Amino acid sequence: MKVYKKLMxxxxxxxxxxxxxxxxxxxxxxxxxxxxxxxxAGTAMEDVNANNYQxxxxxxxxxxEMAYSVLVKGFEFRRALMQEHFNENYMESDKYPKSTFKGxxxxxxxxxxxxxxxxxxxxxxxxxxxxxxxxxxxxxTITVSADSVHAKSTFKIALKDYNITIPSVVKDKxxxxxxxxxxxxxxxK
Amino acid sequence: xxxxxxxxxxxxxxxxxxxxxxxMFSAAQTDKMLDQLDSGMAPTTDYTTATFKSTRVVNAQSxxxxxxxxxxxxxxxxxxxxxxxPYTFFGLDEANTRFQFDYxxxxxxxxxxxxxxxxxxxxxxxxxxxxxxxxxxxxxxxSLVYNLFTNVDALQYIGPRNNDFNYRLAYVHQIVVGRKxxxxxxxxxxxxxxxxxxxxxxxxxxxxxxxxxxxxQKISKxxxxxxxxxxxxPTLSVTDVFTNSLSLGMDIETGxxxxxxxxxxxxxxxxxxxxxxxxxxxxxxxxxxxFNISRVFTTYKPVHKAI
Numbered sequence: 001m002k003v004y005k006k007l008m009x010x011x012x013x014x015x016x017x018x019x020x021x022x023x024x025x026x027x028x029x030x031x032x033x034x035x036x037x038x039x040x041a042g043t044a045m046e047d048v049n050a051n052n053y054q055x056x057x058x059x060x061x062x063x064x065e066m067a068y069s070v071l072v073k074g075f076e077f078r079r080a081l082m083q084e085h086f087n088e089n090y091m092e093s094d095k096y097p098k099s100t101f102k103g104x105x106x107x108x109x110x111x112x113x114x115x116x117x118x119x120x121x122x123x124x125x126x127x128x129x130x131x132x133x134x135x136x137x138x139x140x141t142i143t144v145s146a147d148s149v150h151a152k153s154t155f156k157i158a159l160k161d162y163n164i165t166i167p168s169v170v171k172d173k174x175x176x177x178x179x180x181x182x183x184x185x186x187x188x189k
Numbered sequence: 190x191x192x193x194x195x196x197x198x199x200x201x202x203x204x205x206x207x208x209x210x211x212x213m214f215s216a217a218q219t220d221k222m223l224d225q226l227d228s229g230m231a232p233t234t235d236y237t238t239a240t241f242k243s244t245r246v247v248n249a250q251s252x253x254x255x256x257x258x259x260x261x262x263x264x265x266x267x268x269x270x271x272x273x274x275p276y277t278f279f280g281l282d283e284a285n286t287r288f289q290f291d292y293x294x295x296x297x298x299x300x301x302x303x304x305x306x307x308x309x310x311x312x313x314x315x316x317x318x319x320x321x322x323x324x325x326x327x328x329x330x331x332s333l334v335y336n337l338f339t340n341v342d343a344l345q346y347i348g349p350r351n352n353d354f355n356y357r358l359a360y361v362h363q364i365v366v367g368r369k370x371x372x373x374x375x376x377x378x379x380x381x382x383x384x385x386x387x388x389x390x391x392x393x394x395x396x397x398x399x400x401x402x403x404x405x406q407k408i409s410k411x412x413x414x415x416x417x418x419x420x421x422x423p424t425l426s427v428t429d430v431f432t433n434s435l436s437l438g439m440d441i442e443t444g445x446x447x448x449x450x451x452x453x454x455x456x457x458x459x460x461x462x463x464x465x466x467x468x469x470x471x472x473x474x475x476x477x478x479x480f481n482i483s484r485v486f487t488t489y490k491p492v493h494k495a496i
Contacts (some may be wrong), residue, residue, distance in 0.1 A: 029222070033230065056226045067222040071233060079487040080256030085442075086237050089410050094372055097235070098227075102219040125219070125336070170444050 004097045026162035027062025030149050030186035033183070037070060039180045041159075050075040057184045059151065064108030066080050066123065066151075068101040070183070091130055101136075111142050118143045123153060130163045140182070147167065149186040154179065215374045216421040239320040240332060240369040241377075243447045243483050244291060244299070245314075246403040246417045248455065248463040252332040252367035252377055255293030255387045258489045263289040263303075265481045267456050280477060287458040303368030305459050307370045312459050314338040322368060340461045356387035359461040363401075373407040381419070383461050392426045411442040415451070419464045433474075449481040474491035 035040075035055030042048035052074045059066040072093035076081035085091040109130050111119040124137030140153030140159015159166065166174045241251035244261065255261055265287040269280030277283060289303035297318040304311050320333035338361040346352050360383070367377030379401030388395055403417035419434040438451025454475050457470040469475020 029225075031226075031229070042365075056230050058222055058226055060222065065219050065222055067226050068221060069223065069226045070231065073235060074233075078490045080259050081487075083346070084238050085444075100223055102223045104219065173323050 027060055029058050029060050030188065031058045032056070032184055032186045035068070035182070035184035037180065037184075038180050039075075039176050039178050041178040043173055043175050046170075048080070048174055050074070050077045050083070050086065055182075055184060057151075057186070059105075059149065059186055061111075061113045061149075062108070064105035064121075066101075066103060066105065066125070067082075067185075070099045072097060072099055096129075096131045099127075101125055101127045103136075105140075105142075111144070113144055113149065116145050127157070129157075130162045130164055134161050147188050149188060151182065151184045151186070153182045156180070199430075207291050232326040234323050234327040235325040237332070237369050238322075239330050240322065240367055241403075241405050241415075241479070242413060242440040242442055243449060245449075245481065246377075246405070246415050247438045247449065247451050247453060247479075247481075248434065248458060248460065249374045249379055249417045249419070250316065250334065250336045250363060250365050250460075251403065252318075252334050254297065254299045254316055254334065255291055256487070257293050257296050258487060259293045260488055261289075261291040261483055262486070263291065263481055263483045264298045265289065265458050265479070267453065267458065267477045267479040269477065270456075270469050270474065271476045271478070272469075285456050285458065303459070305457065307456060308362040308462060309343040310459050310460075310462075311341040311343055312338060328339050329367045331366055334367075336363040336365060337361070338363070338460045340459050348424045359383065359385040361461075361464070367403075378405050379403065379419075381460075381464060383465055385461065385465070397424050398422045398466055399466075405440070413440045414438070415440060415449075421464055432470050434463050434468050435471060436479075437469045438479075445482075447483045449483070451479050452476050453479055 003163065033055060033056045035057045036051065036053050037055050037089065038049060038051040040123075041048045052070055053076075054071060056069045056073045072091045073087055075083070075086065077086065104122050105121045105123050107121055111121060119142045121140050121142055122137065123140055126133050128135045136155060136157065138153050138155035140151060142151070143150040157177050158177050160176065166176070241253050244251055244253050244255060267285045269277050269283035271279045273280050283309040285305070287303055287305040289301060291299055291301035293299050299316040301314045301316070302312070316332050316334060316336045318332070320329055320331060322332045323329045340359040340361070342357040342359070345420065358484060361380050362382045362384075365377055365379050367375060369375045381399040381401055381468075383397045383399065385395055385397075397420045399419050401417065401419040405413050405415050407413040415436075415438045417436050417438075421431065421433055423431070432454060434455045435454070436451050436453035436455070438449055438453075441448045441450070454471050454477065455463050455466060456477055457463050457466050469477075
């Protein structure tokens with residue numbers, strides 16, 4: 001009977017642990033709906049870049065898990081026609097209205113969310129763009145200040161990985177690789 | 190004893206289930222974070238874009254307006270009719286030209302001026318967008334545009350007569366109602382009223398009504414087939430020689446240009462003449478090859494609207 005009681009107690013502890021781990025997101029989840037993502041896909045011939053100021057993003061300060069959700073039509077170009085082409089011909093944003101990222105900061109333990117400063121981190125996860133999911137990883141920084149947690153990163157993707165083809169007439173104007181900049185300030189509240 | 194054993198089995202089952210469930214839950218954790226994001230997003234209005242590729246289908250106005258700060262320089266050509274035969278190289282020796290400059294003052298307000306070689310005329314138009322097709326927070330099934338075109342006839346008057354400037358004017362009022370039914374297919378209706386200050390015969394009507402229909406079918410990412418037709422209610426005194434305007438064209442998009450090439454039975458490019466002129470007959474080879482070249486320039490980028 002003693003063995004049974006001990007076992008019961010251990011099982012209860014393990015089970016409780018599992019339940020707690022699974023259901024209560026340990027740590028704080030930071031959130032924003034006004035993150036900024038921009039990209040540069042131009043060449044020396046043509047300046048192709050666009051900004052999106054309505055990026056939704058969250059970050060779990062303990063597990064390092066993070067997610068981003070971006071409305072493709074929210075990218076603003078300098079030229080209206082370029083924006084139309086971006087949506088209609090390249091991103092097909094009626095078919096794929098959102099781009100998302102879900103991933104994890106592997107070294108979240110290095111970041112002290114209670115102490116102001118800039119911390120170097122590494123992120124990897126799954127980028128879903130134009131209906132294609134691919135694993136990406138990139139270095140970034142997290143800057144903790146009194147009222148915000150500011151995450152920044154720059155990485156490159158190849159358009160052909162996401163089934164986006166560039167017609168030959170604009171080959172010299174649009175780069176095969178796109179540089180993506182992420183600049184997201186989570187509110188600390 | 191039996192009771193304890195049963196408990197033990199139950200216990201093992203629980204442990205197993207817990208251990209199996211743990212990795213599953215943590216893998217789903219990032220998905221959950223994404224779901225939380227999406228559920229927290231405010232609903233947005235998704236405006237339909239590229240119902241037509243250009244502000245014109247062939248001669249007719251499309252539901253598209255130029256965006257704020259965009260200048261569209263158009264050079265339009267219509268060759269002679271094919272049925273002129275080999276002497277004019279099936280009409281290609283002759284060409285009617287129109288220069289057109291359109292500008293987007295606001296996303297919903299566009300103005301333009303143009304000059305046609307034949308019939309010699311100047312024209313100005315103002316195009317107001319009242320409704321934009323959209324889904325999401327604002328659900329609007331159609332786009333609606335009002336276009337007012339004023340034509341100034343620039344032909345020299347022959348013979349002694351009272352040359353009042355008003356005699357040169359004609360007005361075209363159009364409501365363009367369009368819908369992008371699918372990614373590939375768009376359709377619009379263009380109820381039109383035309384007022385001509387001076388008509389040829391006393392039996393001719395100053396006010397005429399027409400109904401236009403235009404459609405676009407995409408055949409590849411950058412090429413579409415366009416069709417447009419104007420039906421003029423037979424109010425002219427000379428209806429027997431009148432032929433409605435019918436054009437079949439293709440839009441080819443190359444970066445900053447839209448190249449429109451088409452076959453049409455009207456030589457004129459100013460709307461009042463396109464709709465009311467005695468156009469040629471398709472069946473008798475009265476077909477003109479034509480093209481519009483549209484090049485857009487962004488004069489400035491509107492300031493980002495903070496949310």
